[in-house]
Amino acid sequence: MSDDESDHFSNEQGWRMDEDDKIPIEEYSHTVIDLEDEVNRVMTEECKVDACLDWFIYCLKEINPDDNLYMYGQINFELFSGSRLEEIKEELRANLNRLVPGYLDGASDILEVEKLTERLNVRWRSTQVSNNTKKQDDVSGAILDTLIEKHCRRHSGDLKASSTAGLPEAQDSFLNSCLQLKTFIEGERTTASYTCGGCIPIVQATGPLDKHPRGSGPVNIFWSIGNSSARRVSLPLRADAEDASPAVLQHLITSCDPASFGRGQEDVMDLSYRKAGKLDPENFATSFHPATFGILETIEKVLLPGIGGETANRLRSRKIYAELYKMNVYSGPSGLFRSHVDTPRSQSQIGSLVVCLPARFKGGSLLVRHQGREVDFDWAPGSETTIQWAAFYSDCEHEIKTVTEGDRITLTYNLYVSDGADSVLHSIMDPKSLPLYGWVKDLLMKPGFLDDGGVLGIFCSHAYPHSSSSTTHDLPRGLKGSDVVLYSIFQSLGLHVQVLPVLENNGRYIPKDPKLGLKGKVDREGEIERRSRYTGEWGDDEYEFADEIQPYLAKDEPLLVNPSNEVLPQASSREDIADIDRRWRLLRMTRRVGSMKKAISFARSKGLPYKEDSCFLEEGAQIGSCLRPYETTEWGQEMPLDEVLPHVWPAYYLPGITWLTEPKHEEMAFSQITYGNQAGLGTRYSCAAIFAVVPPWDRRTTLRENNGSGGK
Numbered sequence: 001m002s003d004d005e006s007d008h009f010s011n012e013q014g015w016r017m018d019e020d021d022k023i024p025i026e027e028y029s030h031t032v033i034d035l036e037d038e039v040n041r042v043m044t045e046e047c048k049v050d051a052c053l054d055w056f057i058y059c060l061k062e063i064n065p066d067d068n069l070y071m072y073g074q075i076n077f078e079l080f081s082g083s084r085l086e087e088i089k090e091e092l093r094a095n096l097n098r099l100v101p102g103y104l105d106g107a108s109d110i111l112e113v114e115k116l117t118e119r120l121n122v123r124w125r126s127t128q129v130s131n132n133t134k135k136q137d138d139v140s141g142a143i144l145d146t147l148i149e150k151h152c153r154r155h156s157g158d159l160k161a162s163s164t165a166g167l168p169e170a171q172d173s174f175l176n177s178c179l180q181l182k183t184f185i186e187g188e189r190t191t192a193s194y195t196c197g198g199c200i201p202i203v204q205a206t207g208p209l210d211k212h213p214r215g216s217g218p219v220n221i222f223w224s225i226g227n228s229s230a231r232r233v234s235l236p237l238r239a240d241a242e243d244a245s246p247a248v249l250q251h252l253i254t255s256c257d258p259a260s261f262g263r264g265q266e267d268v269m270d271l272s273y274r275k276a277g278k279l280d281p282e283n284f285a286t287s288f289h290p291a292t293f294g295i296l297e298t299i300e301k302v303l304l305p306g307i308g309g310e311t312a313n314r315l316r317s318r319k320i321y322a323e324l325y326k327m328n329v330y331s332g333p334s335g336l337f338r339s340h341v342d343t344p345r346s347q348s349q350i351g352s353l354v355v356c357l358p359a360r361f362k363g364g365s366l367l368v369r370h371q372g373r374e375v376d377f378d379w380a381p382g383s384e385t386t387i388q389w390a391a392f393y394s395d396c397e398h399e400i401k402t403v404t405e406g407d408r409i410t411l412t413y414n415l416y417v418s419d420g421a422d423s424v425l426h427s428i429m430d431p432k433s434l435p436l437y438g439w440v441k442d443l444l445m446k447p448g449f450l451d452d453g454g455v456l457g458i459f460c461s462h463a464y465p466h467s468s469s470s471t472t473h474d475l476p477r478g479l480k481g482s483d484v485v486l487y488s489i490f491q492s493l494g495l496h497v498q499v500l501p502v503l504e505n506n507g508r509y510i511p512k513d514p515k516l517g518l519k520g521k522v523d524r525e526g527e528i529e530r531r532s533r534y535t536g537e538w539g540d541d542e543y544e545f546a547d548e549i550q551p552y553l554a555k556d557e558p559l560l561v562n563p564s565n566e567v568l569p570q571a572s573s574r575e576d577i578a579d580i581d582r583r584w585r586l587l588r589m590t591r592r593v594g595s596m597k598k599a600i601s602f603a604r605s606k607g608l609p610y611k612e613d614s615c616f617l618e619e620g621a622q623i624g625s626c627l628r629p630y631e632t633t634e635w636g637q638e639m640p641l642d643e644v645l646p647h648v649w650p651a652y653y654l655p656g657i658t659w660l661t662e663p664k665h666e667e668m669a670f671s672q673i674t675y676g677n678q679a680g681l682g683t684r685y686s687c688a689a690i691f692a693v694v695p696p697w698d699r700r701t702t703l704r705e706n707n708g709s710g711g712k
């Protein structure tokens with residue numbers, strides 16, 4: 001389908017009228033609106049029948065798993081016998097009577113109902129439960145159920161559930177929110193995040209690290225000034241330990257020198273600007289090291305992609321390392337450090353890391369600012385029981401509010417980039433420290449944004465080898481920069497999040513959305529698009545309006561609805577097929593009717609009435625059921641792609657996703673070798689995307705209650 005066709009439907013030329021069918025429009029007995037209702041009714045009925053049959057077939061295969069049951073396009077019922085067959089026939093009858101009353105017309109033996117046995121033979125092939133799909137790898141039920149619900153509401157015309165969704169103001173405000181979110185995400189991409197932070201609880205029982213990956217024992221500091229012998233303090237303070245007494249801590253504090261700060265080229269002392277004590281690293285040592293807790297790896301994931309370009313980072317696999325710079329003590333009632341920007345110590349310094357040791361204090365928030373945004377690290381509440389940390393880029397302005405009580409003891413580190421090996425994300429970062437967090441939370445907490453629930457789709461902004469054999473292992477663990485930021489924000493807000501591949505079709509990944517400025521394609525500058533087309537692309541043009549629909553409109557003849565088969569992977573469990581009510585809705589959502597688009601375009605060009613918000617105008621995207629390695633296949637060379645897909649690259653056709661960004665980094669998903677008239681290799685590409693399920697507004701209470709904490 002060319003760009004133009006997909007936007008403005010074919011005009012009069014697309015309306016091919018045979019001599020026989022030349023009936024003046026005035027004599028039509030049906031409108032395109034009637035037609036749409038009828039197509040809806042027929043499709044729904046067919047999906048219900050098919051879902052009943054799928055379960056029946058599944059049960060048949062359980063009775064006799066032999067492959068020879070199906071021969072010459074027919075099921076040989078003589079090979080089934082016994083009471084179980086009768087049982088499942090009864091179940092089929094009951095299901096059909098419940099879902100499609102009147103369909104069986106009171107037949108005594110349902111297998112004598114011709115229209116039913118015809119469908120049965122058609123469905124036989126599509127009803128298999130794949131045994132190699134692990135359930136947890138599949139597109140999550142949360143994504144599917146949210147979209148199914150949305151789709152059902154649309155085609156049944158039931159927008160009442162969402163009282164405001166149909167109003168123009170509500171649509172505007174939704175669009176505005178999407179635009180803002182998109183702008184934020186794009187901003188996140190260009191600047192990445194400028195700061196991040198987290199905490200490590202103090203655990204008393206120390207042991208091998210793998211037992212306490214997220215906890216630290218008490219932190220020891222050894223110090224010595226001049227020729228005096230070294231002393232030691234252990235934090236947090238504890239009544240039972242001599243080296244953890246308030247007196248020893250006081251000794252450490254009095255050993256500190258007043259801290260100066262850089263103003264221009266000078267080092268100045270101004271207590272109204274900075275009131276703090278400091279120790280230089282030659283005078284102290286500590287048992288704490290940020291690398292032990294994965295802090296540096298987290299900083300690498302979040303801050304490094306914004307430094308020096310992603311390609312440079314990937315090629316040189318750079319790492320961040322930290323150099324201990326000072327120990328600072330800000331004491332109540334007046335310790336503070338007003339707004340300043342740190343002086344970089346060298347070209348390769350990219351930022352600073354501040355680690356707050358476990359000692360009780362009040363006040364003393366660290367505020368970090370960048371391009372008009374601010375993050376508040378309020379460490380006072382956890383000051384006695386946790387080690388808390390924050391890292392930020394060198395160009396961030398920051399300040400420490402007045403410490404009103406106690407002692408705020410921090411270790412500061414200079415952060416440098418260097419070459420290094422690959423690393424793994426430790427989930428010790430606190431998404432709440434990320435600048436985008438508050439905004440997304442506000443968006444979800446107020447009504448007006450996807451009140452009926454929805455699925456957000458955001459293409460990954462970094463390139464991952466998402467179709468390599470280690471793929472499933474690497475994602476989402478290996479997400480970087482704005483991708484890890486978004487993923488962890490959604491996750492910590494309690495949304496279901498999943499990374500899945502999206503398949504292109506002739507270069508198009510998702511529907512165009514001019515309002516959000518989405519073309520739905522990867523920007524391939526200067527590259528000539530030469531993607532091999534092969535038989536059976538998304539079949540919107542397959543059925544001719546004149547042959548199929550015009551007789552209905554003009555002569556009131558029975559309607560022949562010819563939907564393309566659903567794009568759906570084989571069911572991954574028995575329960576999926578057994579749940580008939582969910583399955584028919586799933587079939588309904590994943591089938592398309594190309595001819596309806598033609599009919600609507602015809603109505604539009606002739607000025608006839610049609611439904612402007614018709615669900616048949618809504619396009620979907622093909623979402624792979626899981627991340628999977630690239631493969632070359634010779635399967636079904638002449639078959640339409642949609643039929644080949646379940647076997648080589650199982651995917652769902654999903655309408656209704658709220659896409660926010662453009663596809664960015666393509667990888668080959670699979671190639672199909674074709675012989676036929678022209679031998680060749682057709683390759684389809686995919687892009688990885690992050691999906692977040694937003695529950696309906698009335699079910700967002702849990703999200704409000706846990707207030708975004710919890711993480712997993």
Ligand SMILES: O=C(O)CCC(=O)C(=O)O
Pocket residue numbers: 328337342354366398400410412
């Ligand atoms: O101790 C802190 O929280 C940060 C100190 C600081 O900004 C600095 O040393 O430059």
Ligand SMILES: [Fe+2]
Pocket residue numbers: 340341342398
């Ligand atoms: Fe600073």
